Amino acid sequence: xxxxxxxxxxxxxxxxxxxxxxxxxxxxxxxxxxxxxxxxxxxxxxxxxxxxxxxxxxxxxxxxxxxxxxxxxxxxxxxxxxxxxxxxxxxxxxxxxxxxxxxxxxxxxxxxxxxxxxxxxxxxxxxxxxxxxxxxxxxxxxxxxxxxxxxxxxxxxxxxxxxxxxxxxxxxxxxxxxxxxxxxxxxxxxxxxxxxxxxxxxxxxxxxxxxxxxxxxxxxxxxxxxxxxxxxxxxxxxxxxxxxxxxxxxxxxxxxxxxxxxxxxxxxxxxxxxxxxxxxxxxxxxxxxxxxxxxxxxxxxxxxxxxxxxxxxxxxxxxxxxxxxxxxxxxxxxxxxxxxxxxxxxxxxxxxxxxxxxxxxxxxxxxxxxxxxxxxxxxxxxxxxxxxxxxxxxxxxxxxxxxxxxxxxxxxxxxxxxxxxxxxxxxxxxxxxxxxxxxxxxxxxxxxxxxxxxxxxxxxxxxxxxxxxxxxxxxxxxxxxxxxxxxxxxxxxxxxxxxxxxxxxxxxxxxxxxxxxxxxxxxxxxxxxxxxxxxxxxxxxxx
Numbered sequence: 190x191x192x193x194x195x196x197x198x199x200x201x202x203x204x205x206x207x208x209x210x211x212x213x214x215x216x217x218x219x220x221x222x223x224x225x226x227x228x229x230x231x232x233x234x235x236x237x238x239x240x241x242x243x244x245x246x247x248x249x250x251x252x253x254x255x256x257x258x259x260x261x262x263x264x265x266x267x268x269x270x271x272x273x274x275x276x277x278x279x280x281x282x283x284x285x286x287x288x289x290x291x292x293x294x295x296x297x298x299x300x301x302x303x304x305x306x307x308x309x310x311x312x313x314x315x316x317x318x319x320x321x322x323x324x325x326x327x328x329x330x331x332x333x334x335x336x337x338x339x340x341x342x343x344x345x346x347x348x349x350x351x352x353x354x355x356x357x358x359x360x361x362x363x364x365x366x367x368x369x370x371x372x373x374x375x376x377x378x379x380x381x382x383x384x385x386x387x388x389x390x391x392x393x394x395x396x397x398x399x400x401x402x403x404x405x406x407x408x409x410x411x412x413x414x415x416x417x418x419x420x421x422x423x424x425x426x427x428x429x430x431x432x433x434x435x436x437x438x439x440x441x442x443x444x445x446x447x448x449x450x451x452x453x454x455x456x457x458x459x460x461x462x463x464x465x466x467x468x469x470x471x472x473x474x475x476x477x478x479x480x481x482x483x484x485x486x487x488x489x490x491x492x493x494x495x496x497x498x499x500x501x502x503x504x505x506x507x508x509x510x511x512x513x514x515x516x517x518x519x520x521x522x523x524x525x526x527x528x529x530x531x532x533x534x535x536x537x538x539x540x541x542x543x544x545x546x547x548x549x550x551x552x553x554x555x556x557x558x559x560x561x562x563x564x565x566x567x568x569x570x571x572x573x574x575x576x577x578x579x580x581x582x583x584x585x586x587x588x589x590x591x592x593x594x595x596x597x598x599x600x601x602x603x604x605x606x607x608x609x610x611x612x613x614x615x616x617x618x619x620x621x622x623x624x625x626x627x628x629x630x631x632x633x634x635x636x637x638x639x640x641x642x643x644x645x646x647x648x649x650x651x652x653x654x655x656x657x658x659x660x661x662x663x664x665x666x667x668x669x670x671x672x673x674x675x676x677x678x679x680x681x682x683x684x685x686x687x688x689x690x691x692x693x694x695x696x697x698x699x700x701x702x703x704x705x706x707x708x709x710x711x712x713x714x715x716x717x718x719x720x721x722x723x724x725x726x727x728x729x730x731x732x
Contacts, residue, residue: 218519277314674708695728
């Protein structure tokens with residue numbers, strides 16, 4: 190007779206340790222930029238809504254030395270790894286279920302950029318994807334389109350980073366232009382600014398370079414007749430703060446992104462006065478300017494001169510600042526490719542069940558048969574509770590073993606029960622303890638062929654409690670699988686009658702001939718009778 194189980198055991202802790210059962214998904218996006226590393230943690234929903242919960246930013250300056258040398262310094266890489274370690278830990282503390290990280294031009298162009306990516310993977314378990322200039326522009330477009338009402342009118346979107354500048358022209362449906370240029374503020378400063386304040390010769394060389402790079406692109410931009418210009422990221426945000434301008438309107442999705450709910454803007458008239466001040470100032474004077482980040486005081490001049498060239502060549506009067514940028518685009522891109530997963534979250538809010546069904550789908554499971562066998566197995570569990578005395582935690586593990594019992598067919602029909610055990614053990618089931626995964630894997634493994642035996646290493650290594658669950662689960666699952674021998678769902682329900690002696694009478698409600706099902710169950714009832722110490726007989730209920 191199976192021993193009673195302690196259903197309040199610590200082994201059930203993964204289920205009660207705060208696992209998120211919400212249909213929404215909490216994600217973290219990390220942008221490893223040329224100036225700073227940014228992270229946002231956001232809640233995403235199946236309807237496409239993204240709510241930013243936390244923002245983190247630290248200046249690292251990966252591009253400060255890499256643009257002239259095309260190598261990341263050891264100091265910069267160490268600093269980046271340190272920041273990424275803090276960010277990943279913070280994301281986990283904030284219950285982010287997935288961390289998506291991308292790197293842009295500083296890493297993309299460095300000859301040793303792969304070393305940083307490999308260190309992040311090896312030391313932090315963080316996979317960083319390097320995005321191309323065009324893909325960076327695409328992600329920025331996704332972010333701005335989601336945050337601001339572009340409707341059916343073309344807008345010019347500009348993102349000035351440390352290494353590159355992205356130019357996008359698009360409306361609410363699609364982008365007509367998505368271009369990246371190696372004109373970032375840190376890169377241009379390293380290449381052209383050799384004096385402080387900037388000399389006339391340096392300024393002339395810088396403007397000439399912008400002219401060569403921007404003239405054909407700005408001709409294309411003007412041809413699309415954008416109705417407004419939108420700017421994102423740190424350089425433009427700092428310039429807007431230095432200008433002190435706001436539209437008095439609302440920002441993204443109706444929420445302001447400046448003080449008092451106002452949207453920040455760069456008005457051309459105000460900007461031209463600011464530009465004169467920046468060109469005439471040295472780093473010390475710029476450091477005292479209100480609204481300028483300290484780490485940008487060296488490169489803001491090159492960035493401001495670029496803004497001036499854009500104003501002139503694209504014939505625009507103002508730039509609205511959008512608070513959403515690359516990191517929001519990372520999340521939206523991920524969300525667009527995982528909408529089915531979020532729909533499943535809404536349908537299956539329990540994270541353990543969702544993880545089991547995800548594994549089943551990945552293995553092309555026999556859904557109808559597996560679900561029917563599970564129904565029969567759980568019905569037997571409930572009917573025989575006075576004998577096995579197991580509780581809801583054990584019932585759940587047996588249910589999942591039944592749902593997954595045939596996924597080994599994904600590898601091969603021959604020995605599929607053993608393939609099933611391997612797939613469950615290595616299937617990355619979330620919110621389960623290792624002991625629980627082992628129990629589910631063994632229950633599924635013993636649905637056919639030889640019953641549990643201490644000669645089998647996987648069974649022998651189970652603790653006594655898990656072994657008890659596997660014994661009962663395998664006994665019930667073997668019968669249930671036999672009772673759907675034809676895979677046609679003949680058995681609709683069942684009821685067990687326990688006699689005073691050593692017999693169990695199982696009455697079957699069938700929707701047709703059940704001879705094959707009863708034959709299948711009889712072939713597998715030896716282990717059941719050993720575990721329960723009772724004979725079992727089957728009889729079809731007469732209607």
